[in-house]
Amino acid sequence: MNKNEDGLDSTLDTRKLEHKMLLYYTQDGLWDICLGVCVLGWALALRYDFIAFIGVIVAVAVTLVPLLKSKLTYPRIGYARLRPDSGVRKWLAALVGMGVAVFLMVVSASTGVKDLFREYLPVLLGAMGASLIAVLGRAFNAGRFYWYGLLVFLAGVAHQWGGVDLWLAVAVSGAAMVGCGTGVLVRFLRDNPRLDEDVDA
């Protein structure tokens, strides 16, 4: 029996199937917009030196996404939820682990290392933001997020060695994410008309 001929083998490959299902979460571009808005919030917090702004923006954006999904996404492509033991949880746990590791590294660093941190803080912040976004991209199998991570890293580099205001560089990368996400959303809405469950199962 040829495994490639009948396609049964790929149907039974649940890991591949789970990987494909992950695309479902990001194909509407709403999480891209949410991420972009959060990065814009970060830029505004830097601009006005009001750190709580990030929290408010993140809370509003994250609350709005499920609401928008129920209005825009589910009537078009349906609703599905991954199992709690899926790979996404492991990647999100890795994300938290990364955050804790960085925090401990900064806290326990010697004075010399702390000075080095301070000197290269913008580029380090950019690298941390980029890593965080890249892990999100890996968790949700969304290649676009790697580019977003690169944008955030470049924002740090632009400030560190290019003399560009940090808030402005971060705002530009956030705006690029919102723009890209909006493009994805528009294409998604155009390609997927509303489909109501006409005949009840």
Add this chain to the structure above:
Amino acid sequence: MPEETGQERQTSGLEAVDRVIHEPARLAIMARLYVLEEADWLFLHRETGLSFGNLTSHLARLESSGYVSIEKAFLNRKPHTVVRMTDGGRAAFERYRGQMRGLLDSDI
């Protein structure tokens, strides 16, 4: 005792396979539900490419076998059906997958 031929081995292997799951449309539904906590009817319709009528009848077959549970409700005055794989369905799918992997790996 005469040695079993490859053809006979294939037949005896397939006889043990769960026919409810082995049907291609139902296998497509079960494979997707296996990786999901739950999915609605529209999602399954789009993912499997089955027509409304076909999907309904295959889901009914899976429900009667105890492999899925179907919850019907109304959302914004429109019917909304959420499907979940039961523990029995999960065990049956894992058993089926093991059997089929065994058959595929045996190069019969």
